[in-house]
Amino acid sequence: MIAKRLFKTILAAFVLVALASCEIETSDNGDFDGFWHLERVDTLATGGTLDLSKKRVFWGVQYKLISVRDVDKDKQHGYYLRFKQTSDKIVTHTPYKDNWHQDQGDNGGDHPINDPKLLAPYGINNLEEEFVKEKLDGGQMILRSKTLRLKFKRF
Template identity: 30%
Template structure:
């Protein structure tokens, strides 16, 4: 048993105030100052992967999985290379910008400034929008 446990390497979060399950409450587009209220939109963030999805929502936005990383000492995060989500992974089909817009993302590679990350609230700001998320 000890040998089996020694072989398992648990990957702790790089930053538990950022990584986890989040509900996208709203986002404000910077160009026009318009606030977009969100329902049933979620972010799942781990040290290397981000998933955005609409859970049981009426809009049919879908689920997308992408790469996630930190920059500048965890003051910035990057989300990129989104693909359509399949049953256990992605299906190899790239997500379009139009697919990602309902989630406050307007590019297939987006860098966000981390404005607030206190474990309960996460505020991310890109050149397109400021996202307000709460821990789910």
Template identity: 35%
Template sequence: MKKTIYAIILSAVLAACSLHSSDNGKLDGYWSLRQVDTLSSGVSVDYSGQRVFWAFQADLMQSEDMPTRMQFVYRFSHAKDTVAVTEPYLSDRTLGDGKVTEDKWFADINRHGINSLQDSFFVERLTGDRMVLRDKMLRLHFEKY
């Protein structure tokens, strides 16, 4: 009798939960921005001490820099060798989530390696622990955190 009750409860819980799995493969997870290369000049900047992170899950991407505690949330798509980020929003519980415009918070997302409100990156490398993305201006080197 107890086993039947437990089975019913478990079935009800599983039916009530909507399980959503992500199919982003090696892209999913928490990434630390380690180096930024400017393509036009060839200059590389060590970002390992800047503590800038990107996180991917389902169709959302979050970027954050720990010194300023600024967090942004984006929609993203990942197809083959391209990652596209769109619709950036400031993630702030006290001020409310505000849509990023070129006038508002745009300079802050630039510090995170995003150069436009709709940025597209070519995936140069994506392994279990390393990722290199390139857009029109920058090459971003990440390490899985």
């Protein structure tokens, strides 16, 4: 009986110490968090439209990262970007190439990129890009840069 109480006391103390020593980080991205299907890109200067609704181009947003991928072109690799968010804007920055080699069980290490053309298929034309939030709710997102308007649906 005493051994059982002692065990429970030690276990409770261990749990409290473990919880106190950890910082639990939570996302405060609101509706921006999630998996978004890029369905349309409008060019503001010309009024041109690119329909991507049948393509599998995605932005995945979680905590402090955006993962962009075109699953039709490359199922394994894409790019990661950090971002800053305010109530009316999102600024993407610090892009990296995802170099995970799943077939080899090897993480080749993510490498910074400095060619913004690599990000163009995802609606991002600069290494640091500012987007105005025209619409952002649980099911739809519309972002506008200086040159493009991106329309997404939550996937």
